[in-house]
Structures are given as structure tokens and as C-alpha cells.
């Protein structure tokens with residue numbers, strides 16, 4: 001039973017420490033919220049948007065620290081603000097959306113860097129960029145829990161509409177449901193989710209949390225409900241593994257959590273019975289492929 | 300079928316629609332009127348503006364000028380009442396999306412459901428009925444992308460049926476549908492017409508038109524011809540719209 005004791009100890013020993021328990025709570029909560037949203041991010045194809053929103057919150061976080069405000073407030077203002085800015089510039093210029101996203105988020109990030117260097121006081125840039133899950137305060141935890149509850153609550157009410165939006169926005173429009181509103185809702189949820197995950201893994205790695213679990217689940221199932229469940233499962237396991245591994249190996253917690261997620265993705269990519277490179281059953285020819293061939297031939 | 304909001308009004312009426320994408324003129328003064336209970340074929344080459352006309356009818360692109368009325372109602376009202384069903388072009392759909400056929404058909408009901416879009420018994424009944432009518436009951440649990448071309452089209456028609464749409468807009472319903480399934484789709488569309496629904500369908504494949512459509516409109520940015528299918532499909536008219544490269548296939552176009 002030595003092996004078992006070792007395993008139990010591997011989890012039990014760190015759990016004696018308050019900072020580990022807090023880190024675990026934050027990592028799991030952030031992981032779950034991100035995982036839920038990541039399913040729609042994967043299906044809509046918004047990974048670049050996730051990257052953008054997460055980087056764009058930097059000036060907001062810095063300003064919050066400067067003025068002693070809750071970090072979530074500044075982050076939210078800049079997160080939603082830059083999403084809105086991307087939308088406006090996209091609609092009113094001929095520049096394509098990915099370029100607009102690239103311009104806005106790097107500009108915001110640069111503004112954040114300048115602000116940090118201008119006010120070198122207590123704000124620790126590396127904590128913001130790479131997360132500081134071992135040092136979260138009670139206030140931080142409270143903010144994270146409230147925002148997480150808001151996101152999960154809104155998703156619980158509107159998840160079918162979000163899937164409708166992701167699948168067929170023309171149909172949504174045709175039956176009198178405004179796809180623009182749903183898009184705004186999803187972007188708002190993304191902004192709040194990014195803020196939730198900020199403390200856990202830091203600005204740089206947030207995008208991983210809102211993409212990898214959903215992308216992993218997408219490789220493993222063809223059912224949306226299962227995709228949600230798998231995504232959340234992957235995120236929880238990765239959060240737990242990441243936090244404990246980082247304790248024992250004395251390495252970055254955020255990095256460990258994301259690496260654990262990436263490992264799950266790699267396994268699914270290789271061995272998924274449905275869509276894995278190695279695990280895939282013999283592919284039936286998809287009707288889409290034959291259909292496309294025929295219609296080109298006919299023209 | 301349910302009566303139109305204004306029995307005398309055309310089911311689909313477009314008056315003088317002009318649409319630009321930037322500098323590209325996609326529609327130039329297009330007018331169109333389809334009476335209830337008719338199938339109208341919208342014919343034209345790729346890029347002739349068929350999809351744009353659908354988007355205009357749906358209120359998805361802003362026309363520079365022109366107006367659209369559906370069953371005597373303005374577009375927004377008709378959409379809110381769920382009167383307009385849309386069957387998308389195959390290229391517009393993400394066939395890898397993890398939804399089942401039944402999920403897709405259920406989406407037809409969303410406009411009539413509560414805040415959370417939780418299906419009630421009436422919604423489930425409507426979905427099962429629509430699946431039955433399109434002969435998809437046995438495939439209801441399949442992922443939408445795992446269907447054949449013809450089955451996919453039927454699934455989206457089922458969505459419009461579950462919705463209770465009186466006007467169906469079908470963008471290229473025969474693209475990617477093999478010859479065998481074509482007949483099934485055609486028969487289904489005719490039945491819907493016979494029940495009083497109005498169908499506007501676009502195609503660049505003219506073979507289906509004479510036997511399916513009650514009337515046809517030949518589109519090439521503007522309306523080149525309209526009327527009974529055999530009139531519209533006269534070689535000279537088709538030549539103007541489809542250009543020289545159809546010449547070799549002349550017999551097929553004209554029957």
C-alpha cells in the first residue's frame with residue numbers, strides 16, 4: 001500500500017496549506033468557467049478574440065492597482081471596451097477583422113506596459129502577466145466567485161441561444177432572434193470569463209483556458225452536451241494536476257495548469273476514437289466531399 | 300395551411316431592390332412577386348445575386364433602395380411571427396458542428412419558446428411531426444453532418460416545418476444532392492406547395508426547374524426574364540444569363 005500512501009500524500013500534504021487550498025479553488029473555478037465558455041469559442045472560432053480580450057485587460061488591471069480599485073473592475077472595463085472598439089473599427093473601416101483585432105489588442109497591451117513602467121510602485125508586472133494564484137487575497141476570491149456565478153448563470157439561461165448563434169445566425173435572424181445581441185452577449189461573457197481566469201494563470205495564458213478544453217472535447221465527441229461535460233472534466237483535472245504538480249516541482253502554477261490542459265489536448269488529438277489522428281476509425285467518405293465534387297463538375 | 304396574414308397580398312414581394320457590397324453592384328433594381336401557394340425558381344449563374352436576393356428578403360443586407368413585403372407584412376414582423384423559413388446553401392453550414400438532426404429541427408421552434416428555449420410538449424410534437432414528414436425520424440439522433448446531401452436539405456426543410464413557416468426560402472436546394480435524392484426532395488417541396496406554402500428556391504442547375512417550379516425568374520444582377528419555366532428557359536434568354544459556356548449543354552437546359 002506504499003504506492004497508495006504516496007499518492008494520498010501527494011495530494012494531502014499540500015492541502016494542509018491555506019494558500020494551496022485557495023489556489024486550488026481559484027484554479028478549479030476559473031477552469032470550469034473557461035471550459036464552459038470554451039465550447040462556444042471553439043465552435044464560433046474565436047480564439048483570436050480570446051487572445052485579444054485577455055491582452056487588452058492589462059491597462060485596466062494596472063490602473064485598478066494604481067487607484068486601489070478591485071482588479072476585476074478595471075479589467076472588465078478594458079476587456080469590454082476593447083471588444084466594442086474592435087467592433088466599431090471593424091464596421092467602419094475596410095480593414096479585415098483579424099487585423100483590427102491584432103491592432104486593438106496589441107495597442108491595449110502596449111498601453112498597459114507603458115503604464116506599468118511609468119508607475120513602478122507595488123504593481124508586479126509578472127504577477128499580472130503570469131498569474132499569482134498562490135497569492136490570491138480573500139477579496140480576489142470573492143470577486144472571482146461572483147463573476148464565475150454570473151457567467152455560469154447567464155450561460156445556464158441562454159445556452160441554447162448561444163448554440164443557435166454559433167450554428168446558424170441567419171436562421172436566428174429569420175425567426176426574429178437578433179444575432180447581434182447574442183454576439184454581444186457571448187463577447188461580454190468572454191470578457192468576464194477572462195477576468196475570472198486572470199488571477200489563476202495570468203494574462204498571457206488565459207486564452208489557453210478558453211480554447212483548449214473545448215477544442216479537446218470537440219475531438220472526443222459529436223454531441224454538444226457531452227462536449228460541455230468533457231470540457232469541464234478536462235479543465236478540472238488539469239487544474240488539480242497543475243496546482244499539485246507546481247507545488248511539488250516548485251514551478252509556475254499557471255504554466256502547469258495550461259500544460260496539463262495541453263497534454264489532454266495532445267492525447268485527444270492523437271488517440272480520440274472519433275477524430276484522433278491515430279485513433280480514428282476508418283473514415284467513411286463524407287457526403288460533403290462528394291457533394292462539392294459534383295456541384296463543381298456540374299457548373 | 301394557415302391563411303396568410305393578408306390573403307390577397309403576394310407571399311413574397313420585392314420592389315426595385317438595389318444592393319451594393321462596397322463597389323460591387325450585386326442587385327440592380329430587382330422586383331419579384333410570388334403569389335401564395337406557388338413555387339418560384341430563382342435561376343442564375345454563380346455570382347448572379349441569388350443569395351444576395353435571399354439576404355435582402357430576410358433583411359440581412361441593407362438595400363440601397365427598394366422594399367420587401369412578406370405575406371403583406373413588413374419583413375421584421377413576418378420574421379417575428381416565424382412566417383419565414385430559411386434553408387441555407389450547403390457552403391454556409393458548418394457540417395462538423397456537434398448538433399443532431401433533432402437539435403437542428405428544434406431550432407425552428409426557438410422563436411416561439413420562452414427565455415431559456417426549453418422545449419415544451421408542443422415543441423417536441425412539432426419536431427417529431429416535421430421529422431416524420433421529411434422522412435428523417437430514423438435519423439433524428441444522427442449528427443447533422445453525418446447525413447447525405449439530400450437528407451441534409453430535408454433536415455433544414457424540417458426545421459422550417461417545425462417553425463410553421465408559410466414562406467420557405469431555399470438557397471440552392473439541389474446543390475450536392477445526388478440524382479436519386481433529388482426526386483425525394485422535389486416530391487417533398489411539391490407537397491409543401493400543395494398545402495398552400497410558398498417556396499422561393501434558387502438554383503444554377505436548370506434541370507429541376509420545369510417539373511418543379513410554377514414560375515421562374517432569371518437573375519443576372521437584374522431580372523432578365525420571368526414567367527412560366529419553359530418561357531424563361533428559352534435558349535436565347537438562358538444564353539444571355541449564363542453566357543457562352545453553356546452552349547455545349549444546350550439540350551439539358553432547354554429539355
Ligand SMILES: Nc1ncnc2c1ncn2[C@@H]1O[C@H](COP(=O)(O)OP(=O)(O)O)[C@@H](O)[C@H]1O
Pocket residue numbers: 320321323324325343344345346347348349350351352
Ligand atoms: N459579403 C459579400 N461581400 C462582398 N461581395 C459579395 C458578398 N456576397 C456576395 N458578394 C458578391 O455579390 C455578387 C452576388 O453574389 P451572390 O448573391 O452570392 O450570388 P449567387 O448566390 O447567385 O452565387 C457576387 O459578385 C459576389 O462576389
Ligand SMILES: [Mg+2]
Pocket residue numbers: 349350351388470
Ligand atoms: Mg449563392
